[in-house]
Amino acid sequence: xxxxxxxxxxxxxxxxxxxxxxxxxxxxxxxxxxxxxxxxxxxxxxxxxxxxxxxxxxxxxxxxxxxxxxxxxxxxxxxxxxxxxxxxxxxxxxxx
Numbered sequence: 001x002x003x004x005x006x007x008x009x010x011x012x013x014x015x016x017x018x019x020x021x022x023x024x025x026x027x028x029x030x031x032x033x034x035x036x037x038x039x040x041x042x043x044x045x046x047x048x049x050x051x052x053x054x055x056x057x058x059x060x061x062x063x064x065x066x067x068x069x070x071x072x073x074x075x076x077x078x079x080x081x082x083x084x085x086x087x088x089x090x091x092x093x094x095x096x
Contacts, residue, residue, distance in 0.1 A: 003077050005084060008047035010059060012038040012072065012083045012090075037066050037094065041082065057087050064094040 015038050040063045046056040072085030
């Protein structure tokens with residue numbers, strides 16, 4: 001199934017979090033917090049400004065992004081857990 005977000009919405013797949021601390025302690029899945037970074041899977045066409053002009057999004061497919069702890073709505077599409085959020089919920093893009 002293909003999913004295309006509307007307006008200024010972005011689909012993000014969370015990246016796996018570390019399961020071991022710097023000191024070597026292994027954190028079980030039940031105690032681990034969900035990661036606050038992910039990869040952009042799809043983006044909408046953009047939002048409209050007051051004059052009706054389309055304003056494109058700053059993020060693009062493949063970007064690694066940071067987002068807030070409670071950002072987005074969790075959905076399951078084709079068995080994959082994804083987040084759908086507005087671009088404004090994204091705090092920044094991680095560059096290499």
